[in-house]
Amino acid sequence: MRTIAKLAAVGSLVTFLTACESIFGSYDIYDQDNPSLEALEQNPSPSIILSTAQGLLDGWRDQVGGGEGSWLQDLSCFGREGYYLAPARTILDEFDDALVPSGGLGWGNTYANIRTINSLLHAVDSVGLMTDQEKEGVRGWAKTIEAAELHRQIRIQDAFGIVIQTDQPRNAPLAPIATKAEVFSYILQRYDEAMTHLQNAGSQFAFQLSPGLAGFDTPATFLQVNRGLKARAAVEIQDYATAQAALAASFIDVGADLAIGAYHSFGSGAGDQLNPISDPAGNKWLADTMLVTDAQLQGNGEVDLRVTTKTAVVPPLTHTGVTSHLRWRLYENPTDPFPIIKNEELILLRAEVNLATDAGLADINVVRTISGGLDPIPLATWQAMTQDERVTELLYNRRYSLVWEHGHRWVDMRRFNRLDQLTGPRGPGDRVFDMVPFPEDECIARDYQPAGCSTVEGFRTVQ
Secondary structure (H helix, E strand, O other): OOOOEEEEOOOOHHHHHOOOOOOOOEEEEOOOOOOOHHHHHHOOOHHHHHHHHHHHHHHHHHHHOOOOOOHHHHHHHHOOOEEEOOOOOOOOOOOOOOEOOEOOOOHHHHHHHHHHHHHHHHHHHHOOOOOHHHHHHHHHHHHHHHHHHHHHHHHHHHHHOEOOOOOOOOOOOOOOOEOHHHHHHHHHHHHHHHHHHHHOOOOOOOOOOOHHHOOOOOHHHHHHHHHHHHHHHHHHOOOHHHHHHHHHOOOOOOOOOOOOEEEEOOOOOOOOOOOOOOOOOOOOEEEOOHHHHOOOEOOOOOEOHHHHHHEEEEEEEEEOOEEEEEEEOOOOOOOOOEEEEEHHHHHHHHHHHOOOOHHHHHHHHHHHHHHOOOOOOOHHHHHHOOHHHHHHHHHHHHHHHOOOOOOHHHHHHHHOOOHHHOOOOOOOOOOOOOOOOOEHHHHHHOOOOOHHHOEEEOOEEEO
């Protein structure tokens, strides 16, 4: 895929929904014919629709970020997974300062991509010369990405909530900030709407997907990804019955390679982009040294395999009082893919669903032994463990299996009320934030009324 046109998204979400104006960023649409967003909205054709549908993957991929201020680096820092220690950096505000309304971490890209999705869905409804199955494929694909984008964003703002009523005229009143519960309800509903579309989309998509989705590039197989993503969202609100049903329809397989899954692809070709968090030299992105300290040991006395397969020792780098000697072995090559969701995560999601039963142990032991090289937990030991001890074991394996992917550890520690257990990297005085404020432009348009326009200081929010 090649980026042909970069359309300026003038205005934040409030500009998309109202007449308030501000500068919010840009987003990519892949299209061989170089159409504008206006062409999609005012004079759609099958070629414009299909190339825009393909381009949504790039907007989704852009969320991987890279560099100071990206959502991935901030969430990983919040969760004490690793740090961006590039020499040009001046401050590590993720644990040093109060968080004030600024960029919202991904907010601009999220709603720019969703604006394109809304326009695309309207265009599909009105265009001719496309079969019903082709249209259903576009709808199922687009709604899955919309739900995933909103899920990533609510993880960042959490109890502050976010906007979900995005499909409104530009001169409409400001859309309300939905509560966290309302957001998750909408996300799960959107995944299910997408499922229905995908089930009616025939055997093939009418547009091409990236190599990272190999094996999941038909409506039927991409539906398995959709179900896995829904399970991720359901588990985070402890809707375990919903998660269990979704997992059963996903690609979960304890007998398959744990790395099998859907990935964002990167490339060095013209118009493509390299993985923005690739750092082979280990002179920018470094892992938290507690990954070694906290790791369990294999039977031979060596550290958990996930430490040595995912990090490597380099000369120590110190910045703003933070020191690390561990570079990431993940994404060593600038064209290495980034996981959207993988089999290993699905197994750990099911382990959480069944944590109160012996079935939870079976899934945890699959991950422990294969990924970590650790001895399995005996059944008698598991049965003697308290639920809190089982949660500790679950979170340990999620930490090491999913490190440096989606900021999972910060979200996990928050949802189990364990943020106070996060320490370092400089000492007990470092702050641990529980959520991120809205962008400043959003707050200005709303007269700083929502709670998300407060300054976040440690575990406290103050006006």
